[in-house]
Every structure is written in C-alpha cells, then in structure tokens.
Amino acid sequence: MPETAIAWFRRDLRTRDNPTLAAACGTDRVVPVYCFDPRRYGPRAFGGNASFEYPGLGAGRAQFERESVTDLRERLRDAGRDLLVRHGRPDEVLSAILDHVGADSLHYQTLPIPDERTHEQQVRSVLPDDITLEPHWTHTLHHVDDLPTPPDEIPDTFTPWRNEVEAESRVRDPIGVPEVPPLPDNVPEIGTIPDLDSLDVVGEVPDDDRMALDFEGGETAGQQRVEEYIWETDSLREYKQTRNGLIGRDYSSKFSPWLNVGCLSPREVYQAVQAYERERVSNDSTYWLNFELRWRDFFQFQFAKYGGQFFTPGGIRERTDLQWCRDETDFGRWQDGQTGVPFVDAAMRELAATGYVSNRARQNAASFLVHDLGIDWRWGAAHYEQHLLDYDPASNYGNWAYIAKVGNDSREGGFDVLSQAERYDPGAEYIRRWCPELDGVIVEYAREPWRMDEHEQRERGVVLGEEYPEPIVDPERL
Numbered sequence: 001m002p003e004t005a006i007a008w009f010r011r012d013l014r015t016r017d018n019p020t021l022a023a024a025c026g027t028d029r030v031v032p033v034y035c036f037d038p039r040r041y042g043p044r045a046f047g048g049n050a051s052f053e054y055p056g057l058g059a060g061r062a063q064f065e066r067e068s069v070t071d072l073r074e075r076l077r078d079a080g081r082d083l084l085v086r087h088g089r090p091d092e093v094l095s096a097i098l099d100h101v102g103a104d105s106l107h108y109q110t111l112p113i114p115d116e117r118t119h120e121q122q123v124r125s126v127l128p129d130d131i132t133l134e135p136h137w138t139h140t141l142h143h144v145d146d147l148p149t150p151p152d153e154i155p156d157t158f159t160p161w162r163n164e165v166e167a168e169s170r171v172r173d174p175i176g177v178p179e180v181p182p183l184p185d186n187v188p189e190i191g192t193i194p195d196l197d198s199l200d201v202v203g204e205v206p207d208d209d210r211m212a213l214d215f216e217g218g219e220t221a222g223q224q225r226v227e228e229y230i231w232e233t234d235s236l237r238e239y240k241q242t243r244n245g246l247i248g249r250d251y252s253s254k255f256s257p258w259l260n261v262g263c264l265s266p267r268e269v270y271q272a273v274q275a276y277e278r279e280r281v282s283n284d285s286t287y288w289l290n291f292e293l294r295w296r297d298f299f300q301f302q303f304a305k306y307g308g309q310f311f312t313p314g315g316i317r318e319r320t321d322l323q324w325c326r327d328e329t330d331f332g333r334w335q336d337g338q339t340g341v342p343f344v345d346a347a348m349r350e351l352a353a354t355g356y357v358s359n360r361a362r363q364n365a366a367s368f369l370v371h372d373l374g375i376d377w378r379w380g381a382a383h384y385e386q387h388l389l390d391y392d393p394a395s396n397y398g399n400w401a402y403i404a405k406v407g408n409d410s411r412e413g414g415f416d417v418l419s420q421a422e423r424y425d426p427g428a429e430y431i432r433r434w435c436p437e438l439d440g441v442i443v444e445y446a447r448e449p450w451r452m453d454e455h456e457q458r459e460r461g462v463v464l465g466e467e468y469p470e471p472i473v474d475p476e477r478l
C-alpha cells in the first residue's frame with residue numbers, strides 16, 4: 001500500500017519554505033487540504049468570554065485569505081496536483097478525508113494562539129491512534145527549538161530577548177519547493193473556495209484609491225512585493241529613515257498581510273535582505289527590517305508563554321489598578337474617525353477605508369483610545385482585528401497590550417498625539433488626505449482645528465460641530 005499523508009494548510013499558504021508541506025511530501029501520496037473554518041467568521045468573544053462579543057473578521061481579510069488559497073491551489077495545479085478545500089471545522093473535515101483516503105499521517109502548522117491550539121487539539125482528539133501526527137513550527141524567523149531560552153522562560157521585555165537571540169540563535173535556511181507526490185486514486189471531491197457571501201464576514205472589501213497598496217493575497221503577489229520593495233525600488237536602503245512614514249507604497253515594506261497568512265516566510269524575507277546586503281548595501285536599514293521581524297517573533301513567543309492571559313483587561317502584568325471605561329458613544333466616534341482630533345481621525349478613517357495603516361498611525365490611534373479616552377484597550381484591539389488586512393492575534397493584542405501598559409512594557413504614559421502629528425505629519429498632508437474637511441485651512445489649524453475662533457471657522461468653511469467634530473476630549477489635556 002502506498003503511504004499517504006495529509007498536509008493541512010493553516011496560516012502557511014505557500015509552497016516555498018514550508019516545512020509542513022515538505023515533510024508531508026516524504027510519502028507516496030499527499031492530500032493538501034485547506035479549511036475555511038466557520039468558527040473563524042462571525043461574532044467572536046475574548047477567550048470564549050461571552051460578555052464581550054465583537055464582529056470578528058472583516059470582508060477585506062476574508063477576501064485576502066480567499067485569494068491566498070486560490071493562488072496556492074493554482075501553484076499546486078501547475079505542478080499537476082491540487083488543493084482540497086472545505087468550508088467546515090478541521091476536526092470534522094480532516095477525519096472524513098482521512099477515513100476516505102486511509103491516510104497514515106497528518107502534517108500541520110502549529111501556532112501559539114489559544115483558539116488555534118484548541119483547534120489542533122480537537123483534530124488530534126478525533127483521529128485514530130495509529131495516525132502519525134506531525135505538528136510543524138513554521139511561522140517565525142527563529143525556530144522555537146533554536147531559542148537560547150525556551151518560550152516559557154523568556155524575558156518579558158524585547159531588548160534582552162533580542163540581544164540574546166541575535167547573539168545565540170541562527171536563522172535556519174529556507175527550504176525549497178518540494179516535489180509534491182500525486183493525490184491518491186480515491187481522492188474525494190476537490191471542493192470549491194467559498195464566496196464571501198457564504199462566509200459570515202462583516203462589511204465590504206476595501207476599495208479606495210487612497211490605499212497604500214493594492215493588497216492581493218497569495219504567495220505570488222507576496223513574492224512580487226518583496227521583489228518590488230527590496231530590489232526594484234531599492235526602498236530597503238532607506239527603511240530606517242522612512243519607516244515612520246504615513247503615506248505611500250514604500251515608506252515601509254507592507255509585507256505584513258502576506259507574512260500573517262503565511263504567503264511569505266520570514267526566513268525568505270531575511271534571506272532576501274542578506275542577498276541585498278551582499279549585492280547592494282548593508283546598513284542600519286537592512287539591519288532594521290530584521291529587527292522588526294524579531295519584534296514579530298517576540299510577540300509570537302510571548303503568546304507561547306502567556307496564551308489567553310493576553311486577552312484579559314489587566315494583561316500579562318495582571319494589573320488590577322486600571323479601571324477601563326466602556327463608553328460606547330466615545331468608542332463609536334473613535335471607530336468612525338469622528339473624535340475631533342484630526343491625526344487620530346485620519347488613522348481611523350484610513351483603517352476603515354483600506355484595512356491598512358502605518359505603524360505610527362496605529363500607535364497614536366491606539367494610545368488615544370486607551371490613555372486619552374480611558375476605554376478598554378481590548379475594544380480597540382477587537383476593532384483593529386475586524387479591519388486590519390494583516391491582523392495577527394499575537395502582533396495585534398501584543399502591541400495593544402504594550403500600548404495599554406498591560407503587556408511587554410513597564411513604562412507608564414501614552415503618546416502625545418498632538419506633538420506626534422507635528423513631528424510625523426509636519427505639512428498635515430496625512431490629515432488632509434483622510435479629513436478633506438480640513439483641506440482649506442493652514443497646517444496648524446488642520447492639526448488643531450479648535451485653535452480657530454468662530455470667525456475663522458466660518459471664514460474657512462470649517463465650523464466645528466458642523467463640518468468637522470468638536471474634540472471629544474479637552475485639547476489642553478492631550
């Protein structure tokens with residue numbers, strides 16, 4: 001009997017540098033499978049706590065996922081193989097396929113997120129004992145087994161962790177695309193990729209000509225973006241100087257949506273940076289892109305350490321001294337970009353319209369919600385979760401917890417959003433781009449419209465409370 005393996009794709013939608021696929025391909029027959037798990041769409045609750053439900057996955061990210069699965073299927077078809085697609089729970093889908101084809105092993109990506117761990121356990125619990133189960137750690141730059149300190153003992157601050165990893169851990173070389181063995185003769189129905197209507201998603205797919213980039217899911221588009229950013233536009237050369245930008249394609253890499261569904265492997269990005277350093281230039285910018293990939297790793301390993309504690313109001317620091325307010329009106333105005341603080345409103349409008357926002361704008365909008373409005377940081381994180389194309393539980397909740405001072409940062413205080421606007425948006429171009437009501441006013445007023453007296457407001461056609469909102473907080477306290 002030929003030996004048959006199932007390769008269960010999760011957030012590793014690629015053929016290159018995919019240890020799960022490569023390991024499955026050591027057999028005679030391989031059944032690649034992807035499940036659109038209905039539990040991932042529709043309303044969600046923090047760590048299973050029904051007291052706070054939120055809308056969950058937005059249409060933009062679901063579309064990105066669909067495109068990524070389509071691309072993976074096309075790649076496998078080009079190699080004469082295929083991808084089975086199901087709209088169902090992995091435990092049910094995989095046990096049915098396994099029964100049907102009589103597989104000997106199941107290979108899958110393992111992830112450090114509580115929900116994803118639960119889904120893995122559910123799959124394991126329904127499969128017969130004689131099936132070989134092979135989890136593979138595939139989504140970080142540094143492999144979990146190569147950490148100098150195991151995740152449950154790592155420091156809670158980034159710098160000592162990074163120093164240790166940079167000194168003592170080597171990034172493994174990416175592996176190539178494997179020769180995928182054929183499907184078994186008795187393969188079940190291949191299945192179609194569900195359309196957006198049949199997935200329970202919220203809102204519309206973003207379509208705005210001010211989008212930083214036309215994000216298209218898939219390994220092919222992800223590789224094209226690496227090619228474009230690193231080689232064609234040579235943008236990596238100045239990444240450290242441009243990375244706090246707010247407008248445009250190339251101030252930062254925009255790799256995040258592809259990294260987070262696994263269309264891009266961080267090790268391949270690292271390898272491309274190394275090649276660039278050899279062939280063009282090795283400088284603080286090339287170092288800094290890897291530095292940011294290590295931030296991404298850090299949050300993944302923090303989740304491996306703390307798991308669901310990241311979703312609690314007091315976070316991993318178990319803070320009980322912070323009282324979060326739950327003002328739905330203020331929260332709604334923040335979500336809608338109607339706080340009356342232009343730098344924050346610009347960020348929130350960009351997020352809703354495009355699904356992507358720069359790191360600088362994300363930080364400021366988050367800090368405003370938490371420190372100036374005092375609203376439960378998890379509400380904000382849930383809103384980002386719904387809209388971000390690059391949403392990743394560890395990066396999102398990890399960064400939010402960091403800003404809310406309940407995570408991996410022991411300092412107090414938030415951002416001064418007004419001085420941040422002055423520093424990072426000196427010409428108020430970002431503000432005007434997303435708050436066109438403020439187009440006709442001078443830079444200082446675009447940033448702080450409440451400085452205009454009533455006469456100036458009328459003269460410039462921006463009456464606060466009519467054309468543009470009054471600030472919802474006392475600007476003197478910002």
Ligand SMILES: Cc1cc2nc3c(=O)[nH]c(=O)nc-3n(C[C@H](O)[C@H](O)[C@H](O)COP(=O)(O)OP(=O)(O)OC[C@H]3O[C@@H](n4cnc5c(N)ncnc54)[C@H](O)[C@@H]3O)c2cc1C
Pocket residue numbers: 243252253254255256257259260289292293295296297299357358359360362363366384388390391392393395396397399400403
């Ligand atoms: C409140 C808040 C929420 C966030 N939510 C997410 C999220 O859900 N998913 C996500 O990928 N990033 C998140 N980030 C981190 C960061 O904003 C994005 O990774 C970055 O803006 C993506 O754009 P880029 O690919 O051009 O980044 P670049 O600046 O080009 O960085 C390269 C890569 O490094 C990684 N990276 C950079 N900064 C961070 C960081 N602070 N934390 C973790 N990884 C980082 C990303 O994978 C990114 O693609 C969040 C940041 C904040 C402040």
